[in-house]
Amino acid sequence: MNVTQKLISSHLVSGEMKAGSEIAVSIDQTLTQDATGTMAYLEFEAMGVPRVRTKLSVSYVDHNTLQTGFENADDHRFLQSIAAKYGIYFSKPGNGICHQVHLERFARPGQTLIGSDSHTPNAGAAGMLAIGAGGLSVALAMAGEPFWLVMPKVVRVNLTGALQPGVSAKDIILEVLRRLTVKGGVGKVIEYSGDALKHLTLPERATITNMGAELGATSSVFPSDEQTLAFFKAQGREGDWIELKPDSGALYDEEFEIDISRLEPLAAAPSSPDKVVPVRELSGVAVDQVCIGSCVNSSFTDIVSAAKILKGRRVHPHVSLTISPGSRQVLEMITSDGTLHDLLASGARLLECTCGPCIGMGQSPPTGSVSLRTFNRNFPGRSGTQNDKVYLCSPLTAAASALTGRITDPREYVKGHAPVAVADKYETDDSLIIPPSSEPDKVEILRGPNIKPFPVKGELDASLKAKIILKAGDNITTDDIMPAGAKILPLRSNIPAISEYVFSKIDPSFPERAKEAGSGIILGGINYGQGSSREHAALAPMHLGIKAVLAKSFARIHRDNLVNFGILPLAVKADLYDSLEQGDEVVFPQLSKDVRESAFVAMVSGKSGITHKIEHGLTPREKEIILAGGELNYIKTKRA
Ligand code: MIC
Numbered sequence: 001m002n003v004t005q006k007l008i009s010s011h012l013v014s015g016e017m018k019a020g021s022e023i024a025v026s027i028d029q030t031l032t033q034d035a036t037g038t039m040a041y042l043e044f045e046a047m048g049v050p051r052v053r054t055k056l057s058v059s060y061v062d063h064n065t066l067q068t069g070f071e072n073a074d075d076h077r078f079l080q081s082i083a084a085k086y087g088i089y090f091s092k093p094g095n096g097i098c099h100q101v102h103l104e105r106f107a108r109p110g111q112t113l114i115g116s117d118s119h120t121p122n123a124g125a126a127g128m129l130a131i132g133a134g135g136l137s138v139a140l141a142m143a144g145e146p147f148w149l150v151m152p153k154v155v156r157v158n159l160t161g162a163l164q165p166g167v168s169a170k171d172i173i174l175e176v177l178r179r180l181t182v183k184g185g186v187g188k189v190i191e192y193s194g195d196a197l198k199h200l201t202l203p204e205r206a207t208i209t210n211m212g213a214e215l216g217a218t219s220s221v222f223p224s225d226e227q228t229l230a231f232f233k234a235q236g237r238e239g240d241w242i243e244l245k246p247d248s249g250a251l252y253d254e255e256f257e258i259d260i261s262r263l264e265p266l267a268a269a270p271s272s273p274d275k276v277v278p279v280r281e282l283s284g285v286a287v288d289q290v291c292i293g294s295c296v297n298s299s300f301t302d303i304v305s306a307a308k309i310l311k312g313r314r315v316h317p318h319v320s321l322t323i324s325p326g327s328r329q330v331l332e333m334i335t336s337d338g339t340l341h342d343l344l345a346s347g348a349r350l351l352e353c354t355c356g357p358c359i360g361m362g363q364s365p366p367t368g369s370v371s372l373r374t375f376n377r378n379f380p381g382r383s384g385t386q387n388d389k390v391y392l393c394s395p396l397t398a399a400a401s402a403l404t405g406r407i408t409d410p411r412e413y414v415k416g417h418a419p420v421a422v423a424d425k426y427e428t429d430d431s432l433i434i435p436p437s438s439e440p441d442k443v444e445i446l447r448g449p450n451i452k453p454f455p456v457k458g459e460l461d462a463s464l465k466a467k468i469i470l471k472a473g474d475n476i477t478t479d480d481i482m483p484a485g486a487k488i489l490p491l492r493s494n495i496p497a498i499s500e501y502v503f504s505k506i507d508p509s510f511p512e513r514a515k516e517a518g519s520g521i522i523l524g525g526i527n528y529g530q531g532s533s534r535e536h537a538a539l540a541p542m543h544l545g546i547k548a549v550l551a552k553s554f555a556r557i558h559r560d561n562l563v564n565f566g567i568l569p570l571a572v573k574a575d576l577y578d579s580l581e582q583g584d585e586v587v588f589p590q591l592s593k594d595v596r597e598s599a600f601v602a603m604v605s606g607k608s609g610i611t612h613k614i615e616h617g618l619t620p621r622e623k624e625i626i627l628a629g630g631e632l633n634y635i636k637t638k639r640a
């Protein structure tokens with residue numbers, strides 16, 4: 001078996017390990033972050049389970065940390081109180097980005113983790129099966145339910161050689177993205193192997209598994225080996241380590257090789273993580289802003305390697321350089337070893353240990369400018385500035401470019417630098433991680449006025465007449481569907497309020513048209529719903545009356561979220577997509593009967609009168625959920 005098969009088979013509770021068939025795995029650990037966590041815990045609360053049933057559950061606050069009104073602060077207080085009551089560890093704001101802290105303090109080789117954040121596969125660097133999911137799936141796992149997924153294909157990426165100076169782990173994953181594109185990983189786990197692994201440290205591996213999310217992959221994983229042990233020892237967690245390697249002769253569904261010694265610095269051009277080009281081809285592009293941080297590149301190693309380039313030099317006068325360390329551990333270490341001083345002396349601005357600019361929580365770039373970021377996503381407008389031009393690159397490229405004010409190949413700036421190794425010993429102060437209360441009965445859950453109950457749908461309609469509210473193109477992201485940023489994120493606990501922003505960046509009158517129609521449909525192209533795990537991209541449209549999404553294909557997490565909230569996801573062929581227009585009316589004459597009894601649903605186009613038979617592709621379990629009007633209704637009936 002390969003590593004992925006070992007992880008799945010040791011947790012398999014239902015189904016057959018045959019690529020494409022539905023399986024269920026037991027979940028050892030869960031994580032949430034604040035922007036998805038409030039909903040997830042409200043959903044968990046509704047399940048009436050007195051204490052989480054996982055081995056470990058952690059609630060992080062790292063996204064909504066700008067307290068520009070009472071909303072985010074109220075959410076933090078709610079999250080802390082509900083964690084104390086239900087047996088969840090609470091990582092306070094300032095302690096760091098969930099994925100970075102989880103890798104440092106909690107990841108365990110051989111275990112399973114689901115998190116209400118799409119970059120949860122970051123922990124796959126430590127030999128875990130770590131998967132991003134909607135908040136409701138995470139709530140169910142906390143209640144002891146298994147996690148359902150389609151058995152992925154396992155792709156072996158064989159890494160050979162060693163990185164040249166100035167080239168880093170970010171360039172490896174950018175190369176994978178260049179080859180596979182943002183939809184190339186759908187239905188797959190990317191498993192890394194090869195002799196290059198002996199040089200790749202855990203933080204470097206995490207950069208690679210983290211950004212596997214941008215491939216649309218179910219997860220990414222590395223074996224747990226000597227490098228893993230070195231990291232665990234340095235974190236004082238040797239006891240949590242086990243070895244986990246593929247059997248010799250393990251089989252894979254697909255494989256390809258990258259000789260990493262031949263890679264050069266790469267960058268993703270605006271506005272998609274797979275628009276990858278060599279940095280050298282961009283040299284000369286003037287930059288106004290450089291941001292180093294986010295869960296993909298904010299480790300101690302990342303910040304120190306950037307600082308080595310900046311040391312003794314000054315940031316270009318036209319550039320604003322920001323640094324967001326990934327965790328308090330990273331911040332403490334760069335403070336005590338003098339790196340922070342080098343950064344500040346170069347003219348860098350220090351931000352909190354949070355997601356910050358990555359999710360538009362501040363630092364939106366100026367109009368018409370270029371922003372160069374070490375992040376994982378550059379979807380249009382995600383920075384908070386309309387028509388933004390965001391490039392993604394490594395911390396080395398970012399640092400060199402901050403000095404010159406132009407996108408710059410870092411290779412000539414690293415001459416004489418020894419590669420930054422994993423620290424022998426990390427500073428481990430867990431005082432900002434609050435353990436759950438030992439007297440849960442005495443804990444009162446503190447809810448502010450912004451925390452509204454989540455909407456629940458009724459059973460699937462027997463028949464449905466609906467209007468196509470929006471016809472969208474390919475690769476629509478959840479940032480398009482339910483934008484984030486400092487203005488909208490504080491409404492994550494308030495579905496009626498946040499629904500007013502559905503599609504606001506690309507089609508501001510969408511909410512109004514949807515409400516007016518009463519029942520609506522969204523028509524999408526390929527890879528609809530790529531990107532984040534935010535279930536708000538399903539919940540808020542549901543609140544506006546969206547009953548089905550017809551798309552050429554779906555991203556995994558978003559499709560799960562649609563099913564979870566009773567919105568019917570229908571994959572349609574290109575000719576049907578082409579024949580339908582925004583504003584058209586369609587009728588499903590016997591919707592619930594079709595879903596219950598057939599593999600197809602009938603849909604009559606109002607314009608042509610033609611009846612189309614659409615294969616719904618729902619598994620038996622998903623059928624039940626859709627018929628019940630969503631997972632919460634389904635679970636309630638099942639339990640009753
Ligand atoms: C993101 O990177 O888009 C986020 C913000 O972390 C999301 C979660 C969210 O929308 O709250 C994700 O990646 O799942």
Ligand code: SF4
Pocket residue numbers: 063097117119294295296354355358359376
């Ligand atoms: Fe936070 Fe950005 Fe990572 Fe999402 S991708 S978890 S917003 S740092």
